[in-house]
Amino acid sequence: MTPAFEALQKELKRLPGVGLRSAERMAIHLLLENPGAAQTLSDAITFARERVRSCSNCGNVCEEERCSICEDSRRDDSGSLCVVEHVSDLMAIEKSGAYRGRYHVLHGKLSPINGIGPDRLNLSNFEARIAEEGVKELILALPNDVEGEATCHYLTDLVKTESVEVTRIGFGLPSGASVLYADSGTLKSALDARQRY
């Protein structure tokens, strides 16, 4: 191994789900076995970095001010808003087809021990959305771990003066499992089985 190789391996290892051995395998692929792919990947990162941003309304990925879901007039307008931790959770629910309303992506969850307070979450326009978009039901599609629970409590407190029903997706999912890795059927039952929170 060489210094530049190890530097690349270290950066690849920072990607979610990538261990030391897979980072090594990726670096070899990019530098020796498929050098064209290295340039293409580097270009794709730069290209996407220049274009992709967070939707100013909901936090989803977009290339304009607001994302395609926020701009879609055909979305279900019965007043539900689904809160998720990550954009990948939003994408998983979209793929399941089990929900046709709007979303709010927090880009994280409260974690006092890790110093992640409400100011670190995408919440600046959250209360304004509840009021302005006439939200009647807030669906919390957050994980059922300690941080997820804390986040649910915080959001429930935040809207308690509004006439909003707060529900939480059903956990037919095994405890600790993430929305991201659930199959569409499981996500559908979880959404169908949501209960008053």
Added chain:
Amino acid sequence: MTPAFEALQKELKRLPGVGLRSAERMAIHLLLENPGAAQTLSDAITFARERVRSCSNCGNVCEEERCSICEDSRRDDSGSLCVVEHVSDLMAIEKSGAYRGRYHVLHGKLSPINGIGPDRLNLSNFEARIAEEGVKELILALPNDVEGEATCHYLTDLVKTESVEVTRIGFGLPSGASVLYADSGTLKSALDARQRY
């Protein structure tokens, strides 16, 4: 999802061991959750691409003409040469400490159905190395699948006029593994390689 997001996801999915869902998770990480990492990764790719090359002698990664193993005068000089498919195989063997001789990295294996012939492997200086470095034992550390077998046959033919002993690494049950969970192919190799006890 947006066009630039999907383009990046597609490139990340080309990396070895990365599926559609993990590519999506990586793209979100790079573009929304950790945008500093995107620039750092892109820079690390460019930096490594400019510096890292294939050792002109053995095919290992290096930043000079020849790699640190080829240049290391303290390596075992008893005339063994270990042939591997990938640099990652070389690195795994190095980490094990089980071998202290020299290597030759093919960067692939023969696969007639995929149109991968000897010209696509790192073989241009192979016969010259056998002669010039006084190789006495050629250790084939290649997989025991169809392509690995074909590559072993090809290399054995290539050196048959030289006085070189060709050996192949043993196949069998991984250290600590149980017969119960081994697949049929592994059990077959383990039984074929049985030794008097």
